[in-house]
Amino acid sequence: MSATLTEPAPPQATVAAPDPTTAAAAADRKPLTRKEIIGDHPTWCPGCGDFSVLAVYFKLIEKRKLWHEKIVTVAGIGCSSRFPYFLQAHGAHFIHGRALPFATGLSLARPDLHVFAFGGDGDAFSIGGNHFTHTARKNLNLTYVVMDNQVYGLTKKQTSPTSPLGFKSKTDLWGAVDYPINPMKQAIMAGATFVARTSHTNPAHVLQMMEAALDHEGFSFIECLSECVEFYQGAFDASNPRKGGAFNLVPAEHDVTDEMAAYRLAGEPLPGHFGIFYQVKRPTKNALEAKIIKDVREKFKGLEDWQILQKTFDRMN
Ligand SMILES: Cc1ncc(C[n+]2csc(CCOP(=O)(O)OP(=O)(O)O)c2C)c(N)n1
Numbered sequence: 218m219s220a221t222l223t224e225p226a227p228p229q230a231t232v233a234a235p236d237p238t239t240a241a242a243a244a245d246r247k248p249l250t251r252k253e254i255i256g257d258h259p260t261w262c263p264g265c266g267d268f269s270v271l272a273v274y275f276k277l278i279e280k281r282k283l284w285h286e287k288i289v290t291v292a293g294i295g296c297s298s299r300f301p302y303f304l305q306a307h308g309a310h311f312i313h314g315r316a317l318p319f320a321t322g323l324s325l326a327r328p329d330l331h332v333f334a335f336g337g338d339g340d341a342f343s344i345g346g347n348h349f350t351h352t353a354r355k356n357l358n359l360t361y362v363v364m365d366n367q368v369y370g371l372t373k374k375q376t377s378p379t380s381p382l383g384f385k386s387k388t389d390l391w392g393a394v395d396y397p398i399n400p401m402k403q404a405i406m407a408g409a410t411f412v413a414r415t416s417h418t419n420p421a422h423v424l425q426m427m428e429a430a431l432d433h434e435g436f437s438f439i440e441c442l443s444e445c446v447e448f449y450q451g452a453f454d455a456s457n458p459r460k461g462g463a464f465n466l467v468p469a470e471h472d473v474t475d476e477m478a479a480y481r482l483a484g485e486p487l488p489g490h491f492g493i494f495y496q497v498k499r500p501t502k503n504a505l506e507a508k509i510i511k512d513v514r515e516k517f518k519g520l521e522d523w524q525i526l527q528k529t530f531d532r533m534n
């Protein structure tokens with residue numbers, strides 16, 4: 218079958234608007250305040266860990282002067298995935314498990330933006346498990362924060378892929394029998410180039426991890442323990458000093474480029490350690506694809522993109 222492309226209509230003449238993103242304009246511009254970016258009133262249960270993550274995201278936007286035209290916030294489906302509703306900003310509450318493919322398209326099409334994806338353990342590792350692996354290995358330039366509560370919260374307590382063995386839920390009345398996924402191991406093994414762990418109980422640390430993720434070029438993954446007070450209360454008490462637990466930082470001597478060392482940290486039982494487990498540099502899919510596009514345009518100088526595409530279709534006939 219052959220495809221025939223027709224010449225697109227010439228672009229309409231537009232009046233150039235002043236570019237608010239130039240360095241000079243940016244220096245004068247005030248950061249967005251929480252008041253300016255807060256959207257719908259969060260509908261989470263009182264005490265839900267997700268409140269803390271949202272508050273930190275507001276802080277990040279303000280602190281790092283992330284203006285509306287510079288970021289997009291996307292999510293799948295779940296309590297945690299309601300995130301984009303609670304922001305007055307560009308974003309999408311997408312299909313269950315599909316936040317990452319949506320974010321991938323955005324990241325590739327608009328390399329000038331920073332794309333943040335938020336979601337839950339079910340969204341990320343059940344229905345979206347396949348997408349997680351491939352987004353990580355492709356090293357897309359975006360940040361993914363998984364608010365892990367070890368349960369399906371929105372649908373009222375089913376076993377999630379991170380629920381521990383023995384966890385009693387509406388789908389495992391006698392206790393979970395399936396061995397849980399370890400998100401940190403999963404991310405390292407899949408090829409993520411930035412892998413960090415934090416907890417909603419320590420907002421300053423969440424902010425630190427989000428800033429480091431923002432500064433990382435490539436796929437940055439943060440597992441944020443976020444308690445579901447309704448359906449899995451006390452799940453992370455062992456890591457909460459206010460509940461007698463311990464919030465241990467990754468040891469200073471840990472080498473973040475050592476994959477095996479990161480894997481060992483990831484294998485520790487609760488409370489484990491918090492911080493950046495793994496961080497390496499590898500070319501992003503964004504950069505690799507941009508180079509292919511540039512080279513092809515140079516090779517076919519004088520042709521429009523659609524003509525290059527037509528030529529390719531014709532050759533494949
Ligand atoms: C295709 C599809 N299957 C199932 C559902 C029902 N569903 C909605 S959210 C969810 C799981 C949510 O769990 P998680 O991602 O851990 O988010 P949480 O609510 O815990 O934050 C499920 C199974 C759906 N919306 N779409």
Ligand code: SF4
Nearest residue numbers: 262265296370445446
């Ligand atoms: S059900 Fe759980 S995860 Fe959902 S809003 Fe309530 S406390 Fe948070």
Ligand SMILES: [Mg+2]
Nearest residue numbers: 337338366368
């Ligand atoms: Mg969950």
